[in-house]
Structures are given as C-alpha cells and as structure tokens.
Amino acid sequence: MEQLIEVVRGIWHALQPILLRALPTFILVILLHWFLKKVLFQPLDRVLEERRRRTEGVLESCQAAVERARTRIQEYENSLRQAQAEIFDQQEAERKRMAAERAALLAEARQRARERVEAARAEIQAEAELASQSLREEAARLADAITESVLAGRAQ
Helix, strand or coil, rough: CHHHHHHHHHHHHHHHHHHHHHHHHHHHHHHHHHHHHHHHHHHHHHHHHHHHHHHHHHHHHHHHHHHHHHHHHHHHHHHHHHHHHHHHHHHHHHHHHHHHHHHHHHHHHHHHHHHHHHHHHHHHHHHHHHHHHHHHHHHHHHHHHHHHHHHHHHHC
C-alpha cells in the first residue's frame, strides 16, 4: 500500500509543473466560456426565443384567421341554403297560386260555356216550339184549304 502511495506521489510531483502551466489555459477556457455565454449564446438564445415566440404568435393568428374564414364560409353556406329554401318556397307558393288561379279561371270558363250551352238549348227549344207551332198552324191552314178545295170540287 505504501508503494501505491509513493507511486501516486511521484505522479503528482511529475504532473505538478504540467498542471501549473495548464492552469492559465484552464482559467482562460473558463473565462472564454463565460464570455461566449454572456456575449454570444444568451443573446442568441433570446433572439431565437423571440423568433420562436413571434413565429408561434403568427402561426396562432393565422390559424385563428383560418378558423374565422371557415366560420364565415359556413355562415355564408348556411345563408345561401336558407335563401335557396326561401326562393324554393316562394316559387312553390307562386306555382300553387297560379295553379289555383288557373283552376278558378278554367272553372269560370266551363261555367260560362255551360250557361251558353243552356242558353243556346233554350233558344233552340224556343225556336223549335215556335217552328212546331208555326208548322201546326200552317198544317191546319193547309188542311182547311185542302178541305175547302175538296169540298168546293164536290160541290161543283
């Protein structure tokens, strides 16, 4: 064990001048690390963090704008569907109104035609009765004339 301690002491005495010469380099590396950290890396980290924050902010605002646009598109499509439904309802109501109006006009025309037909039938019936009456009177007159003529021819 003592030999081990002697070996370690020997190594220590051999390394002591190397360590003493390396100590300024070590301190310089620590100072350089601290300097770079304060002057380069921390500002760079702040700039990168600010960039990331702004990028995420812009990304979030873009997503919000896209969502607003989707909402507006949905509202537009809904209002378009509603307007189309209203137009269809108006067209359907107008079609029904026109069909009812046409049916009423057709019924009125049929009624007028029936009335004309009835009036014509009544007129024809009256003319037929008048003609029949006239024929009866003419037939009676001719019968009287024939009878008179036959009676007058016998009397001769």
